[in-house]
Amino acid sequence: MKILLIIADGLGDRPSDQLGGRTPLEASNKPNIDYLAKNGMVGLIDPIAPGIIPGSDTSHLSYLGYDPNRYYTGRGPFEALGTGLSLEAGDIAFRANFATVDGRGMIVDRRAGRIREGTGHLARSLNMRIEDVEIFFKEGTEHRGALVLRGKDLSPQVSDNDPHKEGVEANSVVPTSRQGEKTARILNEFYAKSRDILSGHDVNRGRKEKGLNEANAILFRGGGMVPELPNFDRKYSVKGGFVAGVALVSGICRLAGLKQYKTEGATGSTDTNLKAKLTGAVDGLRESDFMLVNIKGTDIAGHDGDAVKKKEFIERIDKAIGEVLMDNLGNLVVAFTGDHSTPASLKEHSSDPVPILIHYNGSRKDGIGAFSETSVRNGTLRLKGMDLMNVLMSSANLAEKYGA
Amino acid sequence: MKILLIIADGLGDRPSDQLGGRTPLEASNKPNIDYLAKNGMVGLIDPIAPGIIPGSDTSHLSYLGYDPNRYYTGRGPFEALGTGLSLEAGDIAFRANFATVDGRGMIVDRRAGRIREGTGHLARSLNMRIEDVEIFFKEGTEHRGALVLRGKDLSPQVSDNDPHKEGVEANSVVPTSRQGEKTARILNEFYAKSRDILSGHDVNRGRKEKGLNEANAILFRGGGMVPELPNFDRKYSVKGGFVAGVALVSGICRLAGLKQYKTEGATGSTDTNLKAKLTGAVDGLRESDFMLVNIKGTDIAGHDGDAVKKKEFIERIDKAIGEVLMDNLGNLVVAFTGDHSTPASLKEHSSDPVPILIHYNGSRKDGIGAFSETSVRNGTLRLKGMDLMNVLMSSANLAEKYGA
Numbered sequence: 001m002k003i004l005l006i007i008a009d010g011l012g013d014r015p016s017d018q019l020g021g022r023t024p025l026e027a028s029n030k031p032n033i034d035y036l037a038k039n040g041m042v043g044l045i046d047p048i049a050p051g052i053i054p055g056s057d058t059s060h061l062s063y064l065g066y067d068p069n070r071y072y073t074g075r076g077p078f079e080a081l082g083t084g085l086s087l088e089a090g091d092i093a094f095r096a097n098f099a100t101v102d103g104r105g106m107i108v109d110r111r112a113g114r115i116r117e118g119t120g121h122l123a124r125s126l127n128m129r130i131e132d133v134e135i136f137f138k139e140g141t142e143h144r145g146a147l148v149l150r151g152k153d154l155s156p157q158v159s160d161n162d163p164h165k166e167g168v169e170a171n172s173v174v175p176t177s178r179q180g181e182k183t184a185r186i187l188n189e190f191y192a193k194s195r196d197i198l199s200g201h202d203v204n205r206g207r208k209e210k211g212l213n214e215a216n217a218i219l220f221r222g223g224g225m226v227p228e229l230p231n232f233d234r235k236y237s238v239k240g241g242f243v244a245g246v247a248l249v250s251g252i253c254r255l256a257g258l259k260q261y262k263t264e265g266a267t268g269s270t271d272t273n274l275k276a277k278l279t280g281a282v283d284g285l286r287e288s289d290f291m292l293v294n295i296k297g298t299d300i301a302g303h304d305g306d307a308v309k310k311k312e313f314i315e316r317i318d319k320a321i322g323e324v325l326m327d328n329l330g331n332l333v334v335a336f337t338g339d340h341s342t343p344a345s346l347k348e349h350s351s352d353p354v355p356i357l358i359h360y361n362g363s364r365k366d367g368i369g370a371f372s373e374t375s376v377r378n379g380t381l382r383l384k385g386m387d388l389m390n391v392l393m394s395s396a397n398l399a400e401k402y403g404a
Numbered sequence: 405m406k407i408l409l410i411i412a413d414g415l416g417d418r419p420s421d422q423l424g425g426r427t428p429l430e431a432s433n434k435p436n437i438d439y440l441a442k443n444g445m446v447g448l449i450d451p452i453a454p455g456i457i458p459g460s461d462t463s464h465l466s467y468l469g470y471d472p473n474r475y476y477t478g479r480g481p482f483e484a485l486g487t488g489l490s491l492e493a494g495d496i497a498f499r500a501n502f503a504t505v506d507g508r509g510m511i512v513d514r515r516a517g518r519i520r521e522g523t524g525h526l527a528r529s530l531n532m533r534i535e536d537v538e539i540f541f542k543e544g545t546e547h548r549g550a551l552v553l554r555g556k557d558l559s560p561q562v563s564d565n566d567p568h569k570e571g572v573e574a575n576s577v578v579p580t581s582r583q584g585e586k587t588a589r590i591l592n593e594f595y596a597k598s599r600d601i602l603s604g605h606d607v608n609r610g611r612k613e614k615g616l617n618e619a620n621a622i623l624f625r626g627g628g629m630v631p632e633l634p635n636f637d638r639k640y641s642v643k644g645g646f647v648a649g650v651a652l653v654s655g656i657c658r659l660a661g662l663k664q665y666k667t668e669g670a671t672g673s674t675d676t677n678l679k680a681k682l683t684g685a686v687d688g689l690r691e692s693d694f695m696l697v698n699i700k701g702t703d704i705a706g707h708d709g710d711a712v713k714k715k716e717f718i719e720r721i722d723k724a725i726g727e728v729l730m731d732n733l734g735n736l737v738v739a740f741t742g743d744h745s746t747p748a749s750l751k752e753h754s755s756d757p758v759p760i761l762i763h764y765n766g767s768r769k770d771g772i773g774a775f776s777e778t779s780v781r782n783g784t785l786r787l788k789g790m791d792l793m794n795v796l797m798s799s800a801n802l803a804e805k806y807g808a
Contacts, residue, residue, distance in 0.1 A: 014768050023768075034673025048806060050787050068807070078808055239743055311419020345766050351798040352768060353784065356671065373768060378782050 001360060002239075003333045003387075004281060004325075007063070008317060009056060009246070010299030011338025012373060014345055014356040016307035018164055024301075024310040024344070025355065025372040030328055035163050035165030036334060038369035040359030043381025045388065046351075047340050054385075057081075059339040060252050064292070065236075066229050072125045074155075074224030077206055080146035081226075081251025083138040089255070092154045092183060096137070096147040098122065098215035099170075101195070107166045109337035111143040113213035118203035119145070122215055130186050137194075137218070147220045149186060155179035155225070161191055162219035170219060187220075194218050199358070231257040233360035236393060238289035243281045246270055247292045250367045259288065272297060274320035282383070283356040289398065294339075302342030306311075312346055333360040334397045335388075336371075360395055405800040407642075407737045407766060408685060408693045408729075409469070409792075412721055413460060415742025416701030416758040416777060418749055420711035428702075428714040428748070429759065429776040434722035436730055436763070440738060441775035446765030447785025448777075449792065450755075451744050457755045458789075461485070466658050466789030467642075468696070470633055473643070478560075478628030484550035484682075485655025486631075493632035493659070496587060499596070500541070500551040501566065502526065502619035503574075506584070511570045515547040522607035523549065523569040524618055534590050540562050541598075541622070553590060559583035561802045566623035571659040574623060591624070598622050598804075636660040638702045640797060642693035647685045649676055655700045663692065676701060678724035688731055694801070698743075706746030709788055714748055737764040737799045740775075759784055764799055765770035 019027040030089045046052075048068060057078040058068040072078070077278035080093035087093065098119065100109035119139035124138035133151035138144060153271050157180035173179075173187040195217055198204060204214040227381060232240045243251040243261050254260060264281030270377070274295065281291045295317060301310035325334065337356035355376045366379045383391065393399040413594060417427070423431040450456070451463035452472060461482040462472040476482070484497035491497065502523065504513035523543035530541035537555030544550060561584035565574045577591040599621055602608060608618040636644045646657040647665050658664060667684030678699065685695045699721060705714035729738065741760035744753050759780045770783045789796060797803040 014766060044784065049794070050785070051792040051796070051798050053798050053803055053804070053805045055805055058807035072807060075808060082808065343766075349793065350612075351803070373784075374770070377770070377784060381788055 001327045001331050001333050002285045003392045003396050004285065005392065006336045007292065007294045008298045008338050009294060009296045009342060010233045010342030010349065012309065012341025012352050013302065014343040014352065016344055018307040019311060022375050024307050024314055026374065028311045028314040030314055032234035032318050032322040033336060034369045036359040037357040037371035038367055039365050040357050041366050042357045042368050042371065042376040042379035043354065043363050043383065044353035044376060045337055045356045045383040045394040046353045047384060047385040051351050053349050054340040055349065056248055056339050057252060058307045059385055060249055060369040063339065063385065063388045064232065064256055066256065067386060071227045071229060073227050074222055074342055076222040076224040076269050077226045078248065080148055081214065082248035083140045083146045084247040084299065085136055085138045085146055085148055087148060087226045087251065087255065088150065090225050091226040092149040092156050092223055092375040093226060094147040094220035094223045096218050097143065098143045098218045100215065100364060101217045105169045107168060107170065109167055110219060112215035114142050115215050116142055121203050122198060122201060125201055126194050128193065130189050133186050135190055147218065149183065150323050154183045156223045158184045158187060161351040162221040168297060169358050170217060177221045182378065191218065229256045233257055236389065238398060239287065240290040241284045241288040242292040243277050244294035246294060248294050258292065274316055275323055278320050282324060298354060300337065302344050303347055305347045306345035314379045330361065332393055335392055356383065358391065358395060363395065405737050406689045407800050408689065409696045409796065410740045411696065412742050413698060414706045414744060414746030414753065416745025416756050417706065417711065417714065418747040418756065420748055422711040423715060427777050428711050428718055430778065432718040433746045434718055435658050436722050436726040437574045437740060437775050440763040441761040442771055443769050444761050444774035445785050446759065446761045446772050446775065446780040446783035447787065448757035448780060449741055449760045449787040449789060450757045451789040453788060457753050458744040460652055460743050461656060462753050463789055464653055464756045467743065467792045468636065468660055468788060469793040471790060473632060475631045477631050478626055480626040480628040481630045482652065483796050484552050486652035487544045487550045489540055489542045489550055489552055490649040491552060491630045491655065493630050495630040496553040496560050496628045497630060498551040498624035499625040500549045500622050502547045502549065503621045503623045503803050504617040504619065505621045509573045511572060511574065511786065513617045513763045514570055514623060516619035517544050519619050520546055525607050526602060526605060529605055530598050532597065534593050536551055537590050540592055551622065553587065558587045560627040562588045562591060562627060564625035564667045565591065566625040574621060595622065630689045633660045637661055640793065642696040642802060643691065645688045647681050647694035647697040648698035650698060650700050657696060662696065677721055682724050682728040686728060701743065704747050706748050707751055707804055709748050709751045711748035726806065732773065734765065737796055738764065739796060760787065762795065762799060767799065
């Protein structure tokens with residue numbers, strides 16, 4: 001059998017006043033998801049472990065079978081993946097800010113007036129080579145961005161240049177071990193060069209004219225090395241693919257060696273074309289054995305604190321599942337879950353365990369129809385994220401016996 | 405939010421003939437606990453792991469987030485804590501017996517007639533200094549006690565002097581590695597000096613007159629080094645405190661750096677003043693963020709094999725919770741559980757998982773009202789002891805996200 005893992009980002013929730021004390025899953029009309037639940041197995045999954053609040057990065061690593069305690073190397077590499085930069089194992093990546101410094105080099109605004117426009121132009125001007133090291137800069141939201149170094153003998157064993165306060169100069173980068181000497185030298189040269197480039201940049205000339213703080217310096221912090229994930233296909237002896245609109249999830253799947261299937265109108269937001277996404281995934285399963293689909297809208301509605309929008313988005317997912325999947329269940333292991341909970345009442349990720357269903361022909365049937373945080377508690381499954389691939393592989397009869 | 409963790413020692417149980425086949429929790433009338441359960445989340449917790457029978461020491465370590473596999477350094481240090489001795493990291497502690505030896509030094513009674521009276525006097529006479537090492541002796545129940553060495557260059561790498569049989573002399577202590585040389589020398593000198601002191605002691609003169617075996621020697625065994633627990637407040641970035649009547653629990657909490665709040669009438673037995681205990685804890689939460697309250701009576705009733713007394717004690721806890729807590733739930737994460745099961749039918753600890761409830765405003769509501777070993781099985785929570793602090797911290801919105 002083939003495996004389709006549908007991850008509704010931030011799916012889990014808590015009772016909401018907006019929904020009469022029900023959760024979005026409890027309040028939603030979702031006959032197709034409920035059918036799969038009733039005729040399959042259900043339960044709860046802790047993406048990392050009970051009480052640990054997952055990020056989308058750590059939970060997707062865990063779901064794919066890469067222990068985040070080993071492979072999550074800090075925010076720098078994963079935020080850089082989130083900007084859409086195509087990273088390689090061994091790259092050194094930092095979280096970065098556009099900032100404003102005065103004529104003496106003193107930081108006057110760590111966020112360059114929360115600049116919104118022109119950051120792409122500024123970022124592209126900072127791609128350069130120093131010695132044998134390639135440097136990439138990519139803008140994120142507002143003043144945020146990612147700085148990446150690619151080359152030989154690099155190390156994350158260096159200090160930040162970001163002093164985390166204003167009224168002082170940016171710090172010189174110093175190595176925190178001998179391995180970091182070259183990296184520190186390159187970073188200090190990058191800071192000097194970037195000051196020159198940004199100071200003379202058209203975008204900043206425009207900002208000056210408008211009386212806005214110039215984005216004339218780069219502050220960076222939280223450096224880490226992009227981990228080498230063992231190749232997914234070799235790890236599981238399958239061909240794996242994914243459909244995702246969100247850069248962070250795409251980046252992790254690519255690092256794992258999953259093949260990306262791009263689908264029309266998959267935006268990673270609540271207006272994404274869900275039918276196209278699922279159709280693309282099912283099409284991809286003609287050549288792949290495993291497909292991960294990440295649907296971001298549930299998480300966005302949770303962060304917005306909008307339980308009603310989250311409920312409605314779940315109903316849209318259900319409709320797309322009805323249109324695309326229900327006639328194609330024959331040879332398929334379908335799993336539906338979230339990568340974490342994002343309760344609308346909290347507007348943030350929480351550690352609440354996430355409901356999960358797994359449906360395939362011939363499976364145990366829990367008979368629990370109304371798929372929700374509460375109903376699934378009596379189901380067969382009680383998993384941690386790191387268990388998921390094993391359960392899916394064995395459900396699809398693709399796993400080997402451990403022993404005789 | 406602030407966190408109140410109420411640990412009813414030995415809470416979990418098994419069906420009891422004394423209660424018509426019900427457990428003490430099932431048989432008890434406890435409207436307040438049931439309210440918290442119904443409006444919060446419930447489940448089962450394995451203090452260490454399934455099948456591992458916890459001590460109060462290993463389970464409290466685990467609940468506070470200190471892996472007992474790493475920090476439980478043997479019975480010596482933890483039994484010494486249980487006597488009420490105030491220990492410091494690095495102290496070397498042994499379990500000890502008062503014993504009786506004859507004129508030739510042969511052990512004639514390893515338990516000195518199970519001596520009950522005068523042990524405090526005897527113990528105090530044994531506090532001494534040898535070289536630069538301070539030696540503390542503290543009596544426990546009957547013939548039992550604790551021997552503690554504090555000083556430089558000490559090590560638990562030494563043999564016992566207790567031969568575990570009668571009719572022979574106490575063993576000379578030998579180092580089991582070079583690190584133990586000084587410790588062995590000090591211990592052998594302590595044995596000689598303690599024989600002199602005890603032989604001439606008033607208490608023994610009195611025992612001789614009554615024809616009782618004299619407590620004229622100290623046998624010790626199970627030495628270990630008191631572990632250095634990473635400071636709780638720094639570990640979790642909160643201020644932590646505790647209320648406990650039992651020396652072992654107090655000792656562990658103090659080692660972790662939790663602030664002790666003493667309350668009137670908290671005796672650590674079944675006649676303890678529960679209302680004062682909970683009031684003290686709630687008062688303490690004005691300055692602290694986390695409070696552990698240990699209530700011992702349930703465990704004592706379990707060890708006594710008295711399921712009815714255990715049921716009644718649970719009802720007393722419920723009454724105190726009603727009086728102190730129910731009007732103070734607004735800003736509070738309340739957790740109620742036990743540190744292990746002490747089935748009255750067994751009169752000993754068992755590895756049966758322990759029911760737990762966690763209540764806070766806005767949480768998922770499991771809707772399971774009658775809090776007991778059986779009812780909670782369909783709840784959201786299925787924890788190990790080491791998960792507990794993470795779950796409580798994230799429930800109180802005091803945890804950091806792991807990832808982005």
